Amino acid sequence: MTAVPGVIVHRDATVLAQAVSARLITRLVDTQAARGSAHLVLTGGTVGIATLAALAATAAHDAIDWRALDIWWGDERFLPTGHPERNETGARQALLDHVDVDPERVHVMPGPDSGMTAEEAAEAYAVELAKAARPEDHGPVPSFDVLLLGMGPDGHVASLFPDKPAVYEEERSVVAVHGSPKPPPTRLSLTFPALRAARETWVVVAGEDKAQAVHLALSGAGPFQVPAAGARGRQRTLFLLDRAAAAKIPPGLGRIASP
Numbered sequence: 001m002t003a004v005p006g007v008i009v010h011r012d013a014t015v016l017a018q019a020v021s022a023r024l025i026t027r028l029v030d031t032q033a034a035r036g037s038a039h040l041v042l043t044g045g046t047v048g049i050a051t052l053a054a055l056a057a058t059a060a061h062d063a064i065d066w067r068a069l070d071i072w073w074g075d076e077r078f079l080p081t082g083h084p085e086r087n088e089t090g091a092r093q094a095l096l097d098h099v100d101v102d103p104e105r106v107h108v109m110p111g112p113d114s115g116m117t118a119e120e121a122a123e124a125y126a127v128e129l130a131k132a133a134r135p136e137d138h139g140p141v142p143s144f145d146v147l148l149l150g151m152g153p154d155g156h157v158a159s160l161f162p163d164k165p166a167v168y169e170e171e172r173s174v175v176a177v178h179g180s181p182k183p184p185p186t187r188l189s190l191t192f193p194a195l196r197a198a199r200e201t202w203v204v205v206a207g208e209d210k211a212q213a214v215h216l217a218l219s220g221a222g223p224f225q226v227p228a229a230g231a232r233g234r235q236r237t238l239f240l241l242d243r244a245a246a247a248k249i250p251p252g253l254g255r256i257a258s259p
């Protein structure tokens with residue numbers, strides 16, 4: 001079962017990042033209290049990294065048991081370890097270097113310095129996901145407690161770009177992406193079958209250049225043309241927006257959460 005998206009609108013990108021970081025603390029603390037540990041999927045992109053920086057900046061992040069958290073990525077730019085454009089590098093600088101994560105539970109997507117091709121790296125990540133899946137997950141990836149996704153002006157999420165081969169993948173959980181419209185051209189991405197394993201999916205978007213794609217994603221567009229339309233959590237889907245990104249949503253759909 002997939003959830004009908006909820007839409008919450010915050011004043012601007014700064015409040016959005018802070019509100020998402022607060023929401024993350026609550027969600028992860030609740031999950032860890034209930035089950036002992038949690039799975040979180042990170043995204044690259046401006047708002048995704050700003051959210052992690054906001055989380056690092058709030059003392060309340062100490063409420064999370066960082067050692068009982070598995071961290072995954074929804075996509076990665078296929079660049080060597082430490083490259084400033086890698087999503088991993090951004091996440092480490094913004095947050096992971098500042099909290100007590102268990103290195104064994106920080107599941108980075110391999111880069112070319114691993115000696116693997118992008119295809120081999122995608123397969124290796126799929127194997128790592130499969131190892132972490134439990135029988136109750138009923139599939140080859142864990143049931144992510146929170147899947148964070150940014151979105152591009154074309155409606156892409158992770159590295160699933162409109163009408164490119166990766167959006168049509170229905171078997172593999174991770175694929176290599178070549179010729180990405182957003183640089184760099186080579187990437188690794190979770191596929192829709194993997195994204196759909198998430199209990200909660202949060203699409204976090206700021207900026208007026210995204211308003212049209214947000215509108216389409218919430219107005220019945222197909223996931224092959226507007227991949228964000230296919231981002232749905234099994235229990236909950238949230239579009240967390242700033243006002244600029246929410247400018248074209250159908251009237252009555254969004255709830256204003258920040259004055």
Ligand SMILES: O=C(O)[C@H](O)[C@@H](O)[C@H](O)[C@H](O)COP(=O)(O)O
Pocket residue numbers: 043044045046047048075076077087149150151152156157158159182
């Ligand atoms: O690696 C990436 O580039 C991403 O994970 C990508 O899906 C990103 O989240 C969106 O393109 C939004 O990025 P911006 O917030 O920077 O526009």
